[in-house]
Amino acid sequence: xxxxxxxxxxxxxxxxxxxxxxIHAVNGVDLVVKEGETLGLVGETGAGxxxxxxxxxxxxxxxxxxxxxxxxxxxxxxLLSLHEKAMRxxxxxxxxxxxQDPMTALNPIERVGDQIAEAILLHNxxxxxxxxxxxxxxxxxxxxPGMRYVEYPHQFSGGMKQRVVIAMALACNPKLLLAxxxxxxxxxxxxxxxxxxxxxxxxxxxxxxxxxxxxxGVVANTCQSVAVIYAGEIVxxxxxxxxxxxxxxxxxxxxxxxxxxxxxxxxxxxxIPGLMPDPTNLPVGCKFAERCRYAIEECKQQIPPNxxxxxxxxxxxxxxxxxxxx
Amino acid sequence: MKSQRRGQLGEIWHRLxxxxxxxxxxxxxxxxxxxxxxxxxxxxxxxxxxxxxxxxLKSTKEHLLGTDKFGRDTLSRLIWGSRNSMAMGLxxxxxxxxxGITIGSIAGYFGGQVxxxxxxxxxxxxxxxxxLMCVVIAAILGPSVRNAIIAIGISTMPNSARLIRANILKVxxxxxxxxxxxxDAKNYYIILKHIIPNAISPSIVAIxxxxxxxxxxxxxxxxxxxxxxxxxxxxxxxxxxGRNFMRDHMELVLxxxxxxxxxxxxxxVLGDGLRDALDPRLRN
Amino acid sequence: MSTLLETKNxxxxxxxGRGMLHAVDDVSFKLEEGKILGLVGESGCGxxTLGRAVLHxxxxxxxxxxxxxxxxxxxTRSELRKLRREMQIIFQDPYSSxxxxxxxxxxxxxxxxxxxxxxxxxxxxxxxxxxxxxGLAERFWGAYPHELDGGRRQRIGIARALALNxxxxxxxxxxxxxDVSIQAQILNLLLDLREQRNLTYMFITHDLSVVKYISDxxxxxxxxxxxxxxxxxxxxxxxxxxxxxxLLSAIPIPDIRFKSQLIPIEGEITSPIEPEPGCRFMVRCPxxxxxCTQPQVLEEIRPNHFVSCCxxxxxxxx
Numbered sequence: 001x002x003x004x005x006x007x008x009x010x011x012x013x014x015x016x017x018x019x020x021x022x023i024h025a026v027n028g029v030d031l032v033v034k035e036g037e038t039l040g041l042v043g044e045t046g047a048g049x050x051x052x053x054x055x056x057x058x059x060x061x062x063x064x065x066x067x068x069x070x071x072x073x074x075x076x077x078x079l080l081s082l083h084e085k086a087m088r089x090x091x092x093x094x095x096x097x098x099x100q101d102p103m104t105a106l107n108p109i110e111r112v113g114d115q116i117a118e119a120i121l122l123h124n125x126x127x128x129x130x131x132x133x134x135x136x137x138x139x140x141x142x143x144x145p146g147m148r149y150v151e152y153p154h155q156f157s158g159g160m161k162q163r164v165v166i167a168m169a170l171a172c173n174p175k176l177l178l179a180x181x182x183x184x185x186x187x188x189x190x191x192x193x194x195x196x197x198x199x200x201x202x203x204x205x206x207x208x209x210x211x212x213x214x215x216x217g218v219v220a221n222t223c224q225s226v227a228v229i230y231a232g233e234i235v236x237x238x239x240x241x242x243x244x245x246x247x248x249x250x251x252x253x254x255x256x257x258x259x260x261x262x263x264x265x266x267x268x269x270x271x272i273p274g275l276m277p278d279p280t281n282l283p284v285g286c287k288f289a290e291r292c293r294y295a296i297e298e299c300k301q302q303i304p305p306n307x308x309x310x311x312x313x314x315x316x317x318x319x320x321x322x323x324x325x326x
Numbered sequence: 327m328k329s330q331r332r333g334q335l336g337e338i339w340h341r342l343x344x345x346x347x348x349x350x351x352x353x354x355x356x357x358x359x360x361x362x363x364x365x366x367x368x369x370x371x372x373x374x375x376x377x378x379x380x381x382x383l384k385s386t387k388e389h390l391l392g393t394d395k396f397g398r399d400t401l402s403r404l405i406w407g408s409r410n411s412m413a414m415g416l417x418x419x420x421x422x423x424x425x426g427i428t429i430g431s432i433a434g435y436f437g438g439q440v441x442x443x444x445x446x447x448x449x450x451x452x453x454x455x456x457x458l459m460c461v462v463i464a465a466i467l468g469p470s471v472r473n474a475i476i477a478i479g480i481s482t483m484p485n486s487a488r489l490i491r492a493n494i495l496k497v498x499x500x501x502x503x504x505x506x507x508x509x510d511a512k513n514y515y516i517i518l519k520h521i522i523p524n525a526i527s528p529s530i531v532a533i534x535x536x537x538x539x540x541x542x543x544x545x546x547x548x549x550x551x552x553x554x555x556x557x558x559x560x561x562x563x564x565x566x567x568g569r570n571f572m573r574d575h576m577e578l579v580l581x582x583x584x585x586x587x588x589x590x591x592x593x594x595v596l597g598d599g600l601r602d603a604l605d606p607r608l609r610n
Numbered sequence: 611m612s613t614l615l616e617t618k619n620x621x622x623x624x625x626x627g628r629g630m631l632h633a634v635d636d637v638s639f640k641l642e643e644g645k646i647l648g649l650v651g652e653s654g655c656g657x658x659t660l661g662r663a664v665l666h667x668x669x670x671x672x673x674x675x676x677x678x679x680x681x682x683x684x685x686t687r688s689e690l691r692k693l694r695r696e697m698q699i700i701f702q703d704p705y706s707s708x709x710x711x712x713x714x715x716x717x718x719x720x721x722x723x724x725x726x727x728x729x730x731x732x733x734x735x736x737x738x739x740x741x742x743x744x745g746l747a748e749r750f751w752g753a754y755p756h757e758l759d760g761g762r763r764q765r766i767g768i769a770r771a772l773a774l775n776x777x778x779x780x781x782x783x784x785x786x787x788x789d790v791s792i793q794a795q796i797l798n799l800l801l802d803l804r805e806q807r808n809l810t811y812m813f814i815t816h817d818l819s820v821v822k823y824i825s826d827x828x829x830x831x832x833x834x835x836x837x838x839x840x841x842x843x844x845x846x847x848x849x850x851x852x853x854x855x856x857l858l859s860a861i862p863i864p865d866i867r868f869k870s871q872l873i874p875i876e877g878e879i880t881s882p883i884e885p886e887p888g889c890r891f892m893v894r895c896p897x898x899x900x901x902c903t904q905p906q907v908l909e910e911i912r913p914n915h916f917v918s919c920c921x922x923x924x925x926x927x928x
Binding site: 500501502504505506507508509510511515519520523524 | 662665667690691694695698699701702703706707708709710711720721724725767770773774
């Protein structure tokens with residue numbers, strides 16, 4: 001409805017090649033991030049979320065990470081075939097990333113202000129003085145007094161370090177912010193501050209956010225669209241309302257059933273039995289079939305189709321819409 | 327999850343095998359050790375059999391690598407010499423590791439004053455140059471291979487101690503150590519069963535690397551007369567004896583020099599490979 | 611129901627270069643046998659320290675600890691050995707809580723070997739039984755931790771904790787490092803075990819939803835002190851302390867209809883080193899006044915609901 005697609009991922013397949021086996025991390029992913037919105041990419045460890053983020057920025061570990069097929073379109077340009085020089089102009093500039101662990105994202109022997117200024121100077125034609133001034137503005141924008149420019153990372157708490165990382169990411173006014181579990185390592189009250197910060201700043205600089213998380217609560221409070229990822233595939237995609245009010249994939253439902261909620265009084269949680277399949281040895285057919293209580297024979301033999309339940313709400317399930325017990 | 331069950335040692339061996347250099351180093355080390363063990367069977371002559379009628383021969387059928395000033399067969403002296411050189415290499419490392427690991431473990435595990443006192447003693451030892459220590463020990467006990475081993479062993483012990491202490495400091499705060507305390511395990515049990523096995527990997531690598539260094543140190547000491555005494559065959563001694571004749575008979579220096587170089591290189595390369603194989607972070 | 615564990619004015623302080631660190635400051639509680647006490651708070655609140663002090667993995671600085679009616683604050687060597695059989699711990703990190711060089715069976719049977727009295731066959735049988743109890747397939751007998759995922763590793767830790775048939779277990783954030791779908795499995799396992807063996811837990815976590823699900827009683831801690839203590843349901847239906855309120859409102863609820871207020875409290879946590887007397891939450895509290903500089907006292911505001919806040923009644927219109 002007027003919103004353009006800022007980022008489009010089509011049929012992405014990514015593998016990691018180790019000495020012993022091939023890890024099928026991403027198996028045919030289609031994703032869309034619209035302008036000005038936050039897309040929540042929800043999944044558990046090993047589902048492939050971080051791999052997708054790294055592939056967008058083309059920072060997969062070499063030589064293990066290999067993109068087997070697919071395309072990533074950003075503002076029309078296809079990223080995977082871009083020359084490294086052109087890619088460098090985008091990284092940190094138009095597409096920025098915030099990682100999970102603020103401890104390792106910052107250089108411990110450089111002043112925080114300098115680290116922000118460095119990012120600015122890389123992509124802009126400014127004098128050092130101008131970059132420093134802009135770095136101080138960014139610090140203020142994330143709620144840190146500008147005069148703390150001269151301090152070192154160890155002088156900041158975990159929450160403040162993450163704010164510095166966000167300041168660095170937003171310093172060049174990116175169009176797309178990739179946030180990989182940005183608040184998982186933080187205390188709950190600090191998490192609330194940082195999430196609100198990301199939301200506010202996103203409005204201010206008019207950026208879109210791809211928020212990677214395992215926390216459905218975070219998704220409910222910050223995201224307009226949701227994509228649920230399992231074993232390297234998007235099993236459900238839709239607006240936040242659609243996915244939360246009408247979770248249709250058995251895995252999504254299982255996730256909701258297995259988390260303790262403050263506003264309900266379930267006598268017992270219903271965990272999803274079993275484990276995610278071994279990425280070096282994926283099953284044929286639906287990858288969730290062995291844990292799914294609705295699975296029939298066909299599920300284990302064919303790849304489930306992508307079914308559109310309602311406009312904008314897609315589910316990758318053979319039995320979508322026709323299951324008895326839902 | 328691996329489908330083949332390997333266990334930790336199996337994993338390490340598997341990773342080591344993939345490193346071609348490390349495997350080559352291992353092969354050379356094994357070869358040298360075999361020569362050392364089977365020296366009496368391999369050497370055509372005894373190491374001190376002189377034949378003053380045939381000095382300074384170049385390669386002949388009876389003396390494949392020629393002879394030295396006293397007509398002694400160079401090949402035999404190299405083979406017999408491996409025993410003394412390796413004795414110094416392995417002996418020093420064994421002494422310094424056993425002492426160093428014991429002392430360093432106690433310092434690292436108990437901390438506090440115990441740690442302070444022990445490490446200050448180690449610091450003092452470090453200040454004494456190895457050569458000086460050897461001269462002193464040689465003056466008191468007389469120069470010999472055994473005393474050279476003692477001198478080198480004691481002067482390299484502080485490094486061993488420091489290395490294991492650093493790793494013990496890391497390991498002792500891990501939760502599985504706390505878990506052992508929670509089931510009322512005694513201190514010595516915790517150190518032996520939980521802490522040392524998990525802190526020792528860097529020390530194992532260091533041991534392998536130090537063998538090379540110790541061989542060099544031993545050769546150096548023998549070279550200046552403080553280690554193996556003539557007529558013992560030892561590669562450093564052979565270097566010393568050949569030095570005066572280097573201009574016309576370079577092979578007298580070349581062969582022992584090569585022997586030292588290849589052996590030390592093999593140990594170092596093996597040590598490097600071991601370190602890579604033991605480091606879990608290098609796994610994909 | 612008798613009281614299994616009790617503390618009176620327990621303090622655990624550490625000497626640092628900059629002064630005394632008040633990790634646990636004047637904590638008193640009673641835990642009945644068969645119940646689960648949830649200890650909730652953010653980093654630095656002292657919950658982990660309290661759990662370890664009760665087990666004598668850390669030494670208490672002052673105050674008293676009672677187990678089964680006896681004063682165990684300064685136990686003798688043989689008393690401690692007996693206690694260690696009855697009081698166990700499950701750790702948070704399934705990676706660092708297992709010795710990487712010991713197989714699954716070795717880790718689980720270690721407590722049995724150390725406390726003697728059993729021959730090899732009995733130990734093997736007991737270990738197999740423990741593995742079955744926690745849901746570890748027999749094929750993992752000789753497996754090593756690095757071959758297994760977080761959930762299975764945590765089960766090993768639980769089996770190890772159960773080996774000596776304890777009555778009381780400190781669960782230190784046992785599911786925080788696990789994936790969501792595995793968390794539920796482990797939480798249910800802990801509840802099943804409690805029922806089968808009449809265990810008593812001190813369940814430490816920072817996750818309010820988890821603590822609500824599993825606890826009978828809850829203590830909210832902030833910077834070493836207990837700020838609110840009551841029955842689980844009561845805490846959530848009548849949250850009284852400003853910090854508890856803030857903590858609750860900061861939790862993002864996975865429900866699209868409850869666009870939560872997310873009232874983030876400003877500021878950062880203050881230092882636990884040589885803290886000022888008076889309420890430690892004062893600097894960040896929206897209701898702070900002069901009266902808050904006085905030392906706060908844990909008062910019974912509602913039946914069996916204790917709060918440490920001098921303005922509590924005012925703020926909640928009671």
